[in-house]
Amino acid sequence: MAVEIFYDADADLGIVQGRKVAVIGYGSQGHAHALSLRDSGVDVRVGLPEGSKSRAKAEEEGLRVLTPAEASAEADLIMILAPDTKQREIYANDIAPNLKQGDALFFGHGFNIRYGLIQPPADVDVAMVAPKGPGHLVRRQFVDGKGVPCLIAVEQDASGNAQALALSYAAAIGGARAGVIKTTFKEETETDLFGEQAVLCGGASALVQTGFEVLVEAGYQPEIAYFEVLHELKLIVDLMWEGGIAGQRYSISDTAEYGDLSRGPRVIDAHVKESMRKILSEVQDGTFAKEWVAEDEAGRPNFTKLQAEGNAHQIEEVGKKLRSLMSWTNK
Numbered sequence: 001m002a003v004e005i006f007y008d009a010d011a012d013l014g015i016v017q018g019r020k021v022a023v024i025g026y027g028s029q030g031h032a033h034a035l036s037l038r039d040s041g042v043d044v045r046v047g048l049p050e051g052s053k054s055r056a057k058a059e060e061e062g063l064r065v066l067t068p069a070e071a072s073a074e075a076d077l078i079m080i081l082a083p084d085t086k087q088r089e090i091y092a093n094d095i096a097p098n099l100k101q102g103d104a105l106f107f108g109h110g111f112n113i114r115y116g117l118i119q120p121p122a123d124v125d126v127a128m129v130a131p132k133g134p135g136h137l138v139r140r141q142f143v144d145g146k147g148v149p150c151l152i153a154v155e156q157d158a159s160g161n162a163q164a165l166a167l168s169y170a171a172a173i174g175g176a177r178a179g180v181i182k183t184t185f186k187e188e189t190e191t192d193l194f195g196e197q198a199v200l201c202g203g204a205s206a207l208v209q210t211g212f213e214v215l216v217e218a219g220y221q222p223e224i225a226y227f228e229v230l231h232e233l234k235l236i237v238d239l240m241w242e243g244g245i246a247g248q249r250y251s252i253s254d255t256a257e258y259g260d261l262s263r264g265p266r267v268i269d270a271h272v273k274e275s276m277r278k279i280l281s282e283v284q285d286g287t288f289a290k291e292w293v294a295e296d297e298a299g300r301p302n303f304t305k306l307q308a309e310g311n312a313h314q315i316e317e318v319g320k321k322l323r324s325l326m327s328w329t330n331k
């Protein structure tokens with residue numbers, strides 16, 4: 001499939017400016033979408049339950065906050081940006097009873113549609129605007145006049161205009177400044193889950209923790225291990241982000257480059273590639289989704305245990321101390 005990629009000049013901001021948008025949830029993505037839509041001249045309200053701790057934050061920014069049901073009833077474009085595991089219940093209780101013919105139901109990630117957890121009626125548009133980056137950076141880049149690339153997808157085109165609406169929405173949160181790629185709910189969900197598990201979050205975190213452990217267990221100072229495998233990683237990845245892997249190799253020494261080329265494939269070897277393929281197959285056949293939904297329904301015992309173990313890792317304590325001594329970091 002040839003890529004279809006859109007920029008600001010391809011998008012009509014007026015389309016989303018003519019809609020009444022409800023952003024359900026005000027977390028990482030929710031705050032970024034609501035504030036950037038508002039700054040792009042869109043009529044936006046935020047849907048949060050009474051007693052939600054996010055309410056005060058949204059109100060402090062001058063946004064109108066209603067309950068999810070009230071916001072859904074008032075809006076004709078509803079963007080669900082609550083946690084994936086909560087969306088099915090929010091949809092059933094608050095959104096579905098308030099969906100009208102001609103409304104648009106939007107997602108920031110395809111999980112609930114891809115795995116059949118939400119089944120919208122046929123007379124509404126179902127589309128996705130999925131930023132390829134953390135929500136706090138989606139907002140930061142928008143404010144800085146830049147943007148985080150987005151994926152758009154249309155699952156159901158009841159109006160005949162769903163793609164133009166999704167592109168317009170993506171432009172309003174800054175995505176079309178960087179590039180908006182057309183995809184499907186299936187492709188977005190599977191690549192996103194694979195990416196965050198194998199490379200961006202799971203793979204990178206495990207690589208850093210393991211590198212730190214190898215150095216510390218060999219008797220090197222933990223502070224040096226932290227600077228070497230975590231702090232400097234951002235600087236190296238920034239170079240990759242600017243100029244690709246080849247651009248990064250231009251800035252490092254030839255000693256590092258030879259070590260990179262000759263040793264990298266010994267760390268990330270055929271066994272790792274096979275593990276990545278297994279992870280992808282568990283995403284594709286629904287094993288991961290089933291496990292995550294069941295884990296959430298059981299009160300997240302494994303998630304909580306693994307999270308506590310991660311937080312207790314020595315690298316966190318060392319990093320906290322070192323970051324607190326850097327004048328420019330958030331204390």
Ligand SMILES: NC(=O)C1=CN([C@@H]2O[C@H](COP(=O)(O)OP(=O)(O)OC[C@H]3O[C@@H](n4cnc5c(N)ncnc54)[C@H](OP(=O)(O)O)[C@@H]3O)[C@@H](O)[C@H]2O)C=CC1
Nearest residue numbers: 025026027028029052053054081082083108109133134135
């Ligand atoms: N995090 C990211 O950067 C990315 C996320 N996505 C997708 O965006 C979606 C949102 O994820 P993310 O931003 O991480 O979510 P967060 O966990 O950061 O935010 C959750 C928000 O939803 C609110 N919430 C919880 N329960 C309800 C409810 N019943 N009704 C309404 N709001 C509720 C929370 O309120 P309270 O404060 O009260 O808990 C909070 O404001 C997901 O589909 C995710 O996959 C896509 C790309 C990147």
Ligand SMILES: CC[C@](O)(C(C)=O)C(=O)O
Nearest residue numbers: 132133134135192196200
């Ligand atoms: C990489 C994690 C992510 O997919 C994201 C920020 O894009 C997420 O679900 O948070």
Ligand SMILES: [Mg+2]
Nearest residue numbers: 131132133192
């Ligand atoms: Mg992602």
Ligand SMILES: [Mg+2]
Nearest residue numbers: 109192193196
């Ligand atoms: Mg994700």
